[in-house]
Amino acid sequence: MDDRVRRHAEILVDYCTEIGPDDNILVRAPAPAEDLVVALYERIGKRGAHPTTQWVNPRAGRAYAREMDPADFRTKDHQLAAMTETDVVILVKATRNVAETGDVDPEKGQAASRAKQPIVEKRLDTRWVMTEHLTPATAQQAEMSTEAWTDYVYGAIDRDWEAQREFQQQLVDVLDEADTIRIVSGDTTDLRLSVAGMRAVNDAGETNLPGGEVFTAPIPDSVEGTVSFDMPVYRRGRPIHDVRLTFDAGEVVDYAASRNEEALASMLETDDGARRVGELGIGMNRGIDRFSDTILFDEKMGDTVHVALGNAIEECVPDDRLFNDSAIHADMLVDMSRNSFVEVDGEVVQRNGTFRFEDGFAAA
Incomplete structure (x- = not known):
């Protein structure tokens, strides 16, 4: 694992969220961010805190949304209940395909946003942080080589x-x-x-x-x-x-x-x-x-x-x-x-x- 991934995790845990041993932590991340999730668990373990991971799957989300009727979207009460017991949320963005959900009906996107709003509001009451784990897809989107994009990302993240x-x-x-x-x-x-x-x-x-x-x-x-x-x-x-x-x-x-x-x-x-x-x-x-x-x-x-x-x-x-x-x-x-x-x-x-x-x- 690139040492800069561990440094990324260190900043998230020690500086951004100041995790302590009594904290319940939700790490929300897609599969391409696995290295960062592993590094986060290492760092969280050093603090004696208690993480859980919600894996995000855009392909599954697309399949679900395309079959749903807009009227059927509702707040997921089990997620809302879990958020009430959460002290820290670390949101990690990473993608293999930036356009994965591009063919979902916008009306369904509106309905999903409205249904999710109570969970978002509860999350804002936690100590939360959002970050990005680099992938070749985002390097391509930036029109940069993967190596150059990697240097660029960590140059922006690891600062004074x-x-x-x-x-x-x-x-x-x-x-x-x-x-x-x-x-x-x-x-x-x-x-x-x-x-x-x-x-x-x-x-x-x-x-x-x-x-x-x-x-x-x-x-x-x-x-x-x-x-x-x-x-x-x-x-x-x-x-x-x-x-x-x-x-x-x-x-x-x-x-x-x-x-x-x-x-x-x-x-x-x-x-x-x-x-x-x-x-x-x-x-x-x-x-x-x-x-x-x-x-x-x-x-x-x-x-x-x-x-x-x-x-x-x-x-x-x-x-x-x-x-x-x-x-x-x-x-x-x-x-x-x-x-x-x-x-x-x-x-x-x-x-x-x-x-x-x-x-x-x-x-x-």
Whole structure:
């Protein structure tokens, strides 16, 4: 086993989730991530904790969904009950085929998301983390050799996370005092939103590994303008290309895509919250320096912002603020590396991917 797999497991257990001997742990992973699961069990065993594994099988999931009637999807009570007894959840993504579920009826995907929502909400009460175990399929998706992709993945994961936290805190301090944010990129994106009274969160690798972003939630009805996304959005194995959304009073009132627009339409019809923004994230991980078509990495890249339709993140929304509730949370990326800026209360805080507290900002 590559020592970097064991290092990955060490970070997940010791840093991200701080597992102790009294913890009940759920590791949810597909078969291609077996090496990482083995390494996790080694590390968890050193802590004297108690893991169980839920193996994910996309082929089986596809076969099941294709035979189900949308009306028959319901919350799996046995999974919900198990989650109530779980202290830590480690979610591992890995795939042999990124499009395995691409021919499942989107209406069934909506129904499955709604049925799963109570389990997701219970999981958010645990100490949880999501990560990616590399495979040749994701290397191919990134248009990289397996060796180069391996180096890239571990370069993004095995970082000085405390130093990363300090770097990102500079942006948190700005956003915590912010009222309005404007995002402009080229001639196709000009988006305005209010974050007054919301909290900014410093993601330094605890709930996502790799981490490397600062995120907040807009006031749901404050989002105005148009945004065009530069990378495909994957929805249940289907890539949606060239997504363009127009917002009025916080709601998507017009949309377009050059490919799989029907999947975008279906996603927007999941529930009332699916047409509103639940998160604004700003990438800050300088170890991620190219698009790989893998959202867990791309959304952390320092030259990107991402807007997520759907469910807001509880950490961002105080009790006295309106929470956007939805069964989906769909991240979409804007490339901010050229002809772009992020403005906070009328002051530019990032220009062409460079933050005002970084060297080179004046010349960006």
